[in-house]
Amino acid sequence: DTGVSQDPRHKITKRGQNVTFRCDPISEHNRLYWYRQTLGQGPEFLTYFQNEAQLEKSRLLSDRFSAERPKGSFSTLEIQRTEQGDSAMYLCASSRTSGSDNEQFFGPGTRLTVL
Amino acid sequence: SQQGEEDPQALSIQEGENATMNCSYKTSINNLQWYRQNSGRGLVHLILIRSNEREKHSGRLRVTLDTSKKSSSLLITASRAADTASYFCAIRGSNRDDKIIFGKGTRLHILP
Numbered sequence: 001d002t003g004v005s006q007d008p009r010h011k012i013t014k015r016g017q018n019v020t021f022r023c024d025p026i027s028e029h030n031r032l033y034w035y036r037q038t039l040g041q042g043p044e045f046l047t048y049f050q051n052e053a054q055l056e057k058s059r060l061l062s063d064r065f066s067a068e069r070p071k072g073s074f075s076t077l078e079i080q081r082t083e084q085g086d087s088a089m090y091l092c093a094s095s096r097t098s099g100s101d102n103e104q105f106f107g108p109g110t111r112l113t114v115l
Numbered sequence: 116s117q118q119g120e121e122d123p124q125a126l127s128i129q130e131g132e133n134a135t136m137n138c139s140y141k142t143s144i145n146n147l148q149w150y151r152q153n154s155g156r157g158l159v160h161l162i163l164i165r166s167n168e169r170e171k172h173s174g175r176l177r178v179t180l181d182t183s184k185k186s187s188s189l190l191i192t193a194s195r196a197a198d199t200a201s202y203f204c205a206i207r208g209s210n211r212d213d214k215i216i217f218g219k220g221t222r223l224h225i226l227p
Contacts, residue, residue, distance in 0.1 A: 004157075033214065042118075042203050042217035043158065056214065091157060103148075104215065106157035 004107035006092050012113045013082055020078045021110045025094030032075050033104060034067055035091040036060065043091055049075060050097070082114045119147070119187075119204040119218035127224040134191040136221040138204030139184075147180060148205045148215060149189050158203065161189075166209070191223075199225045 005024045013019050025032045030051055035043035046065070047057045051072035061067075064082075069075040079086055089111050093104040119140045128134050138147065146165045150158040162173045164180045164187065171178050177190040191198055201222050205215040 035217075040219070042205075042219045045214050045216060048214055089155075093158075103160045103163065105160070106150075108157045111155075 004092055004094050004105050006090075006107040006110050008110055009108060010111045010113075012115065014115050015082060015084060017082055018078065018080045019082055019112065020076055021090055021092075021112075022074060022076050023092030023094075023107060024074045025092070026105055027073075028096070029094035029105070030072075030097040031095045031102070032069055033093040033095075034075070034077050035093065037089040037091055037109070038087075046077075079112075082112075084114045087112055087114045118216050119206045121202070121204055121218045121221040123221060124219070125222045125224070127226055128194060129226050130194055130196055132194055134194050134198070134223055134225075136189045136202050136223070138187045138189070138218060140187075140204075140206050141185060142206070143209040144182070145207045145209045147178075147187050148207070149176075149178060149187075150203045150205060150217075152201045152203065152220070154200070161202075194223075194225045196225050196227060199223060 007022045033048040034046040037043045045058050046061050047067050049069040052069050064080045067077045089109045091109045092107045095102040095104045119138045122137045148163045149161045152158045162178050164171050164178050175192045180187045201220040203217045203220045205217045207215045
């Protein structure tokens with residue numbers, strides 16, 4: 001399967017713990033995006049990378065959140081000291097280098113539950 | 116806000132009927148995209164319409180864009196049970212920013 005993959009698919013953690021999610025984009029895609037989606041809402045933009053450079057971070061991304069893409073391939077999203085409000089689906093997407101028609105391909109998401 | 120807003124929030128129709136969903140936005144756009152999401156899964160890109168286009172077709176999908184009214188519609192003809200999903204419009208603004216902003220979606224349910 002050459003689509004976007006995310007790991008794990010589900011994560012249950014206790015409040016205060018740290019969690020890390022991984023996203024593997026489509027191999028030839030330079031851009032990688034992270035979104036968060038809560039029940040009944042559309043995806044909310046968190047951050048995106050062009051190769052290894054993090055180009056933009058949403059104000060939704062508090063200091064407890066950090067994302068990396070060290071070699072310009074896979075990316076990780078870490079949440080420190082998780083809170084119940086962090087419970088959501090975390091979606092990753094990738095696309096080719098910016099062009100006005102660059103379609104984003106989404107992974108299946110990681111569902112986080114903070115108890 | 117750059118976010119698109121879909122209307123209606125939820126829609127139930129009989130299989131075989133046509134389904135129409137609308138999206139309104141407030142800023143100038145580079146393009147507008149429609150995505151589908153089946154329950155608990157990732158999003159699938161359906162169709163993209165540029166700001167200088169008025170209508171596009173893809174299979175049973177028809178998208179229109181009216182930039183003067185800042186609105187778009189997605190029409191699914193001859194609906195099928197497999198069309199049951201949430202549908203989101205996503206706005207790419209006219210600045211050089213590359214991100215897209217999603218609306219809250221329309222939940223479509225096709226009745227057998």
